[in-house]
Amino acid sequence: MIPLRRAWPVAVLVILAIAPFLTANPFYQRVAALVVLAAISASAWNVIGGYAGQISFGHSIYFGIGAYASLLLFGRFGLPPIAGAPLGIVASFVVSLIIGPPTFRLRGHYFSMGTFAIAALAEILVVNWKFAGGAIGLMGPAMPRSLADLLFRNSLPYYAIFLAVLALLLALTHLMQRSRMGFYLRAIGAGERAAESLGVPVQRYKLYALLISGAFTALAGSLYAVMIGFVDPESGFGILISVNMVVIAALGGVGTLFGPLAGAIILVPLQETTNALLGGSGTGAAYVAYGLIIMLIARFSPGGLAELWPLINRNGRRRAA
Amino acid sequence: MLLEAEGIVKAFGSFRAVDQASLVVAENELIGLIGPNGAGKSTFFNCLAGDTRPTSGTIRFRGQEITRLSPDRHARLGLARTFQVPIVFAGMTVRENVMVGALLRHPHRRRAAAEADELLHFTGLAERAEMPVTALGTSGRKRVEIARALATEPRLLLLDEALAGLTSSEVEAAIELVERIHARGVTLIVVEHIMEVIHRLTERVLVFHQGRVIAEGTPAEVTADPTVIAAYLGRRRRRAR
Ligand SMILES: Nc1ncnc2c1ncn2[C@@H]1O[C@H](COP(=O)(O)OP(=O)(O)OP(=O)(O)O)[C@@H](O)[C@H]1O
Ligand SMILES: [Mg+2]
Numbered sequence: 001m002i003p004l005r006r007a008w009p010v011a012v013l014v015i016l017a018i019a020p021f022l023t024a025n026p027f028y029q030r031v032a033a034l035v036v037l038a039a040i041s042a043s044a045w046n047v048i049g050g051y052a053g054q055i056s057f058g059h060s061i062y063f064g065i066g067a068y069a070s071l072l073l074f075g076r077f078g079l080p081p082i083a084g085a086p087l088g089i090v091a092s093f094v095v096s097l098i099i100g101p102p103t104f105r106l107r108g109h110y111f112s113m114g115t116f117a118i119a120a121l122a123e124i125l126v127v128n129w130k131f132a133g134g135a136i137g138l139m140g141p142a143m144p145r146s147l148a149d150l151l152f153r154n155s156l157p158y159y160a161i162f163l164a165v166l167a168l169l170l171a172l173t174h175l176m177q178r179s180r181m182g183f184y185l186r187a188i189g190a191g192e193r194a195a196e197s198l199g200v201p202v203q204r205y206k207l208y209a210l211l212i213s214g215a216f217t218a219l220a221g222s223l224y225a226v227m228i229g230f231v232d233p234e235s236g237f238g239i240l241i242s243v244n245m246v247v248i249a250a251l252g253g254v255g256t257l258f259g260p261l262a263g264a265i266i267l268v269p270l271q272e273t274t275n276a277l278l279g280g281s282g283t284g285a286a287y288v289a290y291g292l293i294i295m296l297i298a299r300f301s302p303g304g305l306a307e308l309w310p311l312i313n314r315n316g317r318r319r320a321a
Numbered sequence: 322m323l324l325e326a327e328g329i330v331k332a333f334g335s336f337r338a339v340d341q342a343s344l345v346v347a348e349n350e351l352i353g354l355i356g357p358n359g360a361g362k363s364t365f366f367n368c369l370a371g372d373t374r375p376t377s378g379t380i381r382f383r384g385q386e387i388t389r390l391s392p393d394r395h396a397r398l399g400l401a402r403t404f405q406v407p408i409v410f411a412g413m414t415v416r417e418n419v420m421v422g423a424l425l426r427h428p429h430r431r432r433a434a435a436e437a438d439e440l441l442h443f444t445g446l447a448e449r450a451e452m453p454v455t456a457l458g459t460s461g462r463k464r465v466e467i468a469r470a471l472a473t474e475p476r477l478l479l480l481d482e483a484l485a486g487l488t489s490s491e492v493e494a495a496i497e498l499v500e501r502i503h504a505r506g507v508t509l510i511v512v513e514h515i516m517e518v519i520h521r522l523t524e525r526v527l528v529f530h531q532g533r534v535i536a537e538g539t540p541a542e543v544t545a546d547p548t549v550i551a552a553y554l555g556r557r558r559r560r561a562r
Binding site: 178179180183184186187189190191193194195196197198199200201202255 | 370372391392393395396397401402404408409410411412413417420421422424425428429430433466469470472473
């Protein structure tokens with residue numbers, strides 16, 4: 001028997017998972033798909049930013065790579081956008097291997113600033129990269145040529161695909177959390193010097209975490225491009241993309257299995273509703289809202305919602321006496 | 322010889338925190354390291370543990386040169402340490418903290434948990450295994466660090482003021498713990514301020530002063546040494562002003 005305490009968060013998740021299929025409202029369906037997409041990227045960020053405590057503000061670089069890989073393969077070679085996903089993942093590995101080792105030497109805020117700077121640079125490079133559409137960006141297929149284009153009239157198929165990817169990512173994270181790697185990452189996040197003294201090869205484990213984190217973030221970018229059918233430097237490599245992941249994870253609880261998902265369930269519907277009400281994607285308002293959320297979390301609950309809600313804390317593991 | 326450190330210098334700019342310090346440790350010894358505040362004891366430990374690279378000098382451990390190896394390689398070779406100011410893994414329970422150490426030799430979680438439990442028992446932390454480590458006070462945290470270091474199955478353990486900041490009854494328990502660690506066959510180097518503790522625990526003591534080893538011998542010998550007395554008194558006089 002599964003203890004009730006562990007069963008009921010699962011029940012909530014199952015209900016949330018099937019809810020979008022019970023509505024015919026396209027807005028709700030679209031929001032549901034975007035919630036899961038945001039949960040994927042925030043959960044991916046959580047591997048390096050949450051568990052390993054390396055607060056990256058540069059993950060937009062991975063998201064952008066995934067999105068651009070998809071629409072470049074379509075735009076330049078006529079391949080279905082989803083074919084860009086594996087390419088994006090491979091490219092994310094290359095990027096991790098290049099930016100990981102030097103930035104990992106930076107500690108605390110300096111790491112955040114270093115990753116932020118690299119991502120900002122990437123955005124500028126893409127703006128000036130004519131082959132990739134420059135400042136205008138890239139389009140996906142307007143009409144489905146085959147099923148492989150994954151072009152659907154409503155959002156439910158996307159929702160289902162995203163949910164499968166999220167489930168895979170959370171299952172992997174769960175396994176990692178229980179393995180030596182999970183312990184080592186948390187130890188690195190909590191006290192790098194002590195971790196090293198206990199035989200943890202810190203730089204190597206940070207790199208493992210970044211490779212996994214970057215790959216799933218790139219996949220999220222590809223999925224985004226497949227669904228939206230358009231990407232430009234701002235929606236792929238923009239600063240707000242990185243900030244989004246950080247805020248969503250921080251809101252739900254960094255370094256917890258379900259924290260980023262919880263953060264996405266709360267934040268994304270809010271964003272989409274305000275966008276719908278205010279029209280456009282009112283980025284100015286989004287920045288203000290993020291600032292407020294960050295301040296509230298820092299002031300009242302540095303552990304995010306997970307701290308307030310012990311049941312989702314670290315996957316319902318036994319609470320300390 | 323288990324450990325041979327020769328002519329260790331650690332300079333911060335033009336200031337030499339450790340200046341030509343040498344130390345040879347045989348298997349199963351229990352060596353004391355004393356000296357006034359700022360004498361360079363912790364910096365010397367950091368050099369031995371690979372936490373900081375000495376400016377010059379060489380360190381050999383079990384016949385292998387380790388001077389420039391990273392701290393995790395030191396741990397793997399069997400050289401463990403605790404920190405003067407404990408660095409515990411916040412967000413983890415006491416058991417999980419110790420498991421991080423145990424995972425070095427036992428990659429599987431279950432096995433590491435069993436090893437950790439044995440050490441929690443050994444260090445008197447068994448009842449607090451499930452507590453968040455941050456709920457512990459100084460004495461508890463110092464024990465966690467010791468248990469964690471022991472979990473890496475070291476041949477040599479460096480304890481940096483493991484007894485500082487403890488109440489007198491805690492000090493008694495800690496002395497007894499150090500003795501039991503020694504009885505397990507672990508070689509120890511302990512930095513300690515309380516002379517009584519040094520007298521009770523160790524047979525050989527090194528005295529640091531301004532980065533240099535100014536005396537070496539039995540506790541009785543060094544406390545009677547005029548240079549040592551001058552070093553401590555000089556310190557006290559400076560402070561009194
Ligand atoms: N990273 C550093 N940069 C500059 N100076 C340092 C650094 N670390 C230590 N020092 C200096 O080196 C000297 C020796 O410090 P150390 O901590 O080794 O002394 P200690 O013998 O352990 O003293 P205590 O008994 O107070 O712990 C001190 O003067 C200290 O200020
Ligand atoms: Mg010291």
